[in-house]
Amino acid sequence: MSMKRTIALLAGFMCIMSFTACGDSNSSEELSENSVTEITEPQTTSEISENKSESPENSEDSLTENADGKTLVVYYSASGYTEKVAEYIADETSGDLFEIEPVNVYSDDDLDWTNHDSRVCYEHENPESRNVELVSIEVADWDSYDTVFIGYPIWWGEAAWVVDNFVKGNDFTDKTVIPFCTSSSSGLGESGKLLADMAGSGNWIDGERFQSGVAEDDVKAWVNSLGM
Numbered sequence: 001m002s003m004k005r006t007i008a009l010l011a012g013f014m015c016i017m018s019f020t021a022c023g024d025s026n027s028s029e030e031l032s033e034n035s036v037t038e039i040t041e042p043q044t045t046s047e048i049s050e051n052k053s054e055s056p057e058n059s060e061d062s063l064t065e066n067a068d069g070k071t072l073v074v075y076y077s078a079s080g081y082t083e084k085v086a087e088y089i090a091d092e093t094s095g096d097l098f099e100i101e102p103v104n105v106y107s108d109d110d111l112d113w114t115n116h117d118s119r120v121c122y123e124h125e126n127p128e129s130r131n132v133e134l135v136s137i138e139v140a141d142w143d144s145y146d147t148v149f150i151g152y153p154i155w156w157g158e159a160a161w162v163v164d165n166f167v168k169g170n171d172f173t174d175k176t177v178i179p180f181c182t183s184s185s186s187g188l189g190e191s192g193k194l195l196a197d198m199a200g201s202g203n204w205i206d207g208e209r210f211q212s213g214v215a216e217d218d219v220k221a222w223v224n225s226l227g228m
Contacts, residue, residue, distance in 0.1 A: 069144075069145070069146025069147060070095070070144050070145045070146060070147075071090075071093040071095030071096070071146070071147045071148075071149070071228075072095055072096050072097075072145040072147070072148045073086045073089050073090040073096070073097050073098070073148075073149045073151070074086075074098045074099075074139075074148060074150045074151070075097070075099060075100065075149075075150070075151035076099070076100040076101075076102075076151070076152050076160055076162045076163050077151075077153070078106055078111055078153050078160065078162075079111070079153070079212075081212040081213065082181070082182045083099070085151060085180060085210050085214060085219055088219040088220060088223075089151075089180070089219060092219070092220045092223045092224070093147075093149075093223060093228060095147075096145075098139050100134060100137075100162060100163055100166050101134060101135040101136075102132050102133065102134055102135070102162050103133040103134065103135055104132075104133070106119060106120070106162075113155075120155065123161065124155065130164065131164075131165070132161060132164070132165060133165075134166060137165060137166045137169040139170070142170065145175065146174070146175060147175065147176045147177075147178070147228070148175050148178070149177075149178045149179075150167070150177060150178070150179050150180070150195065151179070151180045151181065151182070152179075152181055152191075153181065153182055153183060154181050154182070154186040154187075154188075154189070154191065154209070157186055157189050158189065158190075158194060159179070159181065159194065159195055163195070164195075164198065167195050167198050167199045168198055168199070172199050172204075176202070176203050176205065177196070177199070177202045177203065178204075178205055178207055179192035179195060179204070179207035180209070181207070181208075181209050181210070182209070182211070182214070183209060183211075183212065184211070184212050186209075188207055188208065188209040191207075192204060192207045208222050
């Protein structure tokens with residue numbers, strides 16, 4: 001084989017290898033872009049709706065199944081707003097009311113979150129002091145209730161810890177539990193999930209946050225949207 005032919009063959013081989021390498025590089029880039037697109041592309045409204053309907057936390061199946069069962073509306077109200085919402089829910093569902101009452105009632109001064117020395121500020125900063133003694137956690141005929149609403153104000157982004165001992169002290173097995181809260185600005189956040197973890201039983205579904213002083217019609221519209 002002549003030297004010129006050998007050189008020509010080598011040059012051709014190197015060109016082919018160079019082209020192949022470029023092709024692999026482009027393929028990797030496309031895969032990377034596709035992967036990012038798949039991860040970050042927002043879901044359509046219909047896809048979100050389908051996912052919610054398949055999620056146990058958002059499913060209305062349990063509410064439909066419990067439509068003929070008894071409903072209990074449990075609440076703690078520091079300033080009266082949560083109590084009013086609880087009454088609206090009980091009226092719309094023909095449910096019974098149960099008020100969570102601390103033995104040592106929180107006074108207006110206790111609830112003054114702007115005062116660093118107030119009771120709520122101290123309890124917020126010292127979680128070990130949040131074991132609030134309650135008048136009672138026992139609900140008459142508890143086992144007869146299939147659906148339980150639990151209402152509370154939001155304190156520092158979480159459920160007012162006054163409700164904790166009620167949640168810990170009752171068995172929510174086979175019950176659908178629906179949290180609701182009132183606040184002037186804070187959302188529901190993870191308060192419902194944290195209570196569900198605390199309870200360790202029950203089918204806890206997504207709840208709702210209401211503005212302090214919410215209209216009765218708005219509360220009842222939400223209740224009806226649950227399919228009860």
